[in-house]
Amino acid sequence: MVVKRDGRREPFDRAKILGGLLKARGKRPIPTEVLDSLAAEVERQVRNLGEPEVPSSRIGEMVMERLRRVDEVAFVRFASEYRRFQDVQSIVEEVERLRVQKEREEQLRRQVPLLPLGEGRANGKHDSGR
Secondary structure, three states, X not given: OEEOOOOOEEOOOHHHHHHHHHHHHOOOOOOHHHHHHHHHHHHHHHHHXXXXXXXXXXXXXXXXXXXXXXXXXXXXXXXXXXXXXXXXXXXXXXHHHHHHHHHHHHHHXXXXXXXXXXXXXXXXXXXXXX
């Protein structure tokens, strides 16, 4: 069951997630199959939690985490509806968080690994040369 903000409980409905994603997509070039796959991933994650009740806020965060990687504009649209931004400043702050997160991810991608994969690692263990 999904626990809504107002305390109501209702069965999990993947179609509601997909509907929200389709609205957030608007006219963005995101194939429906990608959004359907995203909704299916969230459904799997929710079911794998094994919890009888999951807050809708937790589900929304799962959706936003994935949508951010698919399309930033759709992410901001979804977040504006989901987080109920009260003013322009709230939107600016969300975009700034998005920018900082993207910058961190870019820095991580540019980092050189200490050991190249496969080198010095036999059977998943570090080979100290002995």
